[in-house]
Amino acid sequence: MNVEPKTYGCQSMTGELRRVLVRSPREEDQHGWGACGWREEPDVGRIAEEHKEFCALLAKAGAEVVLAESDTGGNPDAIYTYDPALVTDDGALLLHPGKRIRRGEVDAMAADLERAGVPIAGRLNEPEWAEGGDFCWLDERTLLAGRGYRTNSDGIWAVERQLHDVEVLVFDLPHWRGRGEVMHLMSLISPLAPDLAVVYMPLLPTRLAQLLEEREVELVEVPDDEFATLGSNVLALAPRVALAVEGNPVTRERMERAGVEVLTYRGEELSKGDGGPTCLTRPLLRT
Numbered sequence: 220m221n222v223e224p225k226t227y228g229c230q231s232m233t234g235e236l237r238r239v240l241v242r243s244p245r246e247e248d249q250h251g252w253g254a255c256g257w258r259e260e261p262d263v264g265r266i267a268e269e270h271k272e273f274c275a276l277l278a279k280a281g282a283e284v285v286l287a288e289s290d291t292g293g294n295p296d297a298i299y300t301y302d303p304a305l306v307t308d309d310g311a312l313l314l315h316p317g318k319r320i321r322r323g324e325v326d327a328m329a330a331d332l333e334r335a336g337v338p339i340a341g342r343l344n345e346p347e348w349a350e351g352g353d354f355c356w357l358d359e360r361t362l363l364a365g366r367g368y369r370t371n372s373d374g375i376w377a378v379e380r381q382l383h384d385v386e387v388l389v390f391d392l393p394h395w396r397g398r399g400e401v402m403h404l405m406s407l408i409s410p411l412a413p414d415l416a417v418v419y420m421p422l423l424p425t426r427l428a429q430l431l432e433e434r435e436v437e438l439v440e441v442p443d444d445e446f447a448t449l450g451s452n453v454l455a456l457a458p459r460v461a462l463a464v465e466g467n468p469v470t471r472e473r474m475e476r477a478g479v480e481v482l483t484y485r486g487e488e489l490s491k492g493d494g495g496p497t498c499l500t501r502p503l504l505r506t
Contacts, residue, residue, distance in 0.1 A: 227337040227503050229306040230359040230385070232410040234505030235457040239277055240300050240328075240335060241500055242287040243270050244489075248295045255296045255320055256399065257492040266488035270298070273484045273499060280456045280482070285335045285503065289327035296321050299494040300501040301405075302351040303328040305378070310340035312381055317348035317369035328501070337503055341381040349374030352403030352498065353392075357434070358413065360385055363427065365404025367392035390424040401493045409453040409497060410436075411461055411479055417441060417470065419451040439473045449486075452495025456482070462496045464489075 226238065244266045252260050274284050291297035296318075303324045305312045311332045313325050329339055343349055353370035355363040364375045364387050372389075379387040395402045408427070409417040416431065417439045431438060441450040450467040459479045463471065464486035471481050489499065 225504060225506075226335070227306055227310065228308045229502045229505050230308055230356055230362075231505045232356045233412050233455040233458050236277070236280065236282045236455070236502055236504075237506050238283045238285060238335075238504035239500045239502050240285045240287055240331060241270075241274055241277070242291075242298050242300050243267065243274075244295065244298050248291065248293050248297065251293050251320075252295050252491070255294065255492060256401075257295065259491050261295070261488045261491050269485050269487070269489045270499075273486075273489065273496070276462060276482060276484055277456075277500070280460070280462070282456070285331075287328065287331040288334070289330045291327045292323050294320060294324060296492060297324050297327070298489070299492065299498040300328070301498050304332065304501065305351060305354060306332075306337060306501065306503055307340065307382060309383065310338035312340055312378065313342040314349040314351060314378075315343040315345065315347050315374065316350045317371065317374075318350065321350075332503075335503060343374060343377045346371070347374040347377040349378055350403065351501070352401075352405045354378070355404055355408060355410065357388075357410070357430075362387045363404060363408075364389045365392045365424075366390065367402055367404075368398045369401075369403065388430070390427045392424070393422050395422065405452065405497055407451060409451060409455070411439070411453065411455050411474070411477075412458040415439070415459065415477060415479070417451055417453050417461075417474065419446050437477060439470070439477050439479075441467075442469050445470050449490055449493075449495040452497050454496035454500060464495055
């Protein structure tokens with residue numbers, strides 16, 4: 220009996236990345252950088268080249284790179300494909316971003332996911348706010364959720380209702396710089412293995428720090444001067460294999476001392492919207 224190969228299922232942050240959805244930056248979308256709150260206008264040529272090199276690294280690491288093709292209406296934030304949906308063992312759960320300008324990305328991603336063979340398992344609606352960056356799998360049955368300006372209680376409860384046999388643990392995020400700045404849970408923690416994570420301790424919720432200690436998760440701490448340059452935003456390609464934006468030498472050295480193989484990419488243009496390698500990817504399948 221022939222068994223169809225699995226094409227989706229991603230209730231892990233650190234399993235081997237086998238399939239991933241990305242969206243290339245389009246020249247016609249870049250004019251919206253100011254409305255989306257990017258720090259500077261991206262250079263159209265350089266951002267496209269950086270993204271091409273980023274995708275090549277993913278492919279070299281063994282992941283099938285699936286390109287999103289649907290129109291997102293001139294929104295440069297759409298390259299940060301982690302946020303509009305969660306992909307579970309049952310399919311994709313479409314979210315409802317708290318950042319209003321990003322809500323048009325959800326229908327676009329739904330079309331891309333269906334083309335990629337990922338069924339839509341559920342969808343959030345107003346007043347349920349949730350963004351992917353506020354959700355992080357601690358293990359296959361434990362989902363961490365950050366409650367803040369982009370993800371509210373209604374959104375977290377809606378996610379919990381639509382997941383089967385999953386415990387959702389909620390942590391309040393700090394105000395930091397307020398509504399206008401990105402502060403996701405994944406701004407503060409990036410798992411690299413079931414027992415290893417990169418964290419920015421000064422803003423990490425106390426209860427989360429205690430939970431990680433209870434679970435005996437080793438922590439690689441990001442220094443203060445590397446937080447703003449996305450030192451804590453790291454993508455696990457496999458257990459203890461990490462993809463990080465170039466720079467942040469102290470964080471890189473600390474990861475390597477913890478036994479992590481660290482790959483890097485150029486992100487001067489890609490990160491002008493405050494998105495790192497996790498933000499740039501929507502994993503579809505990890506094994």
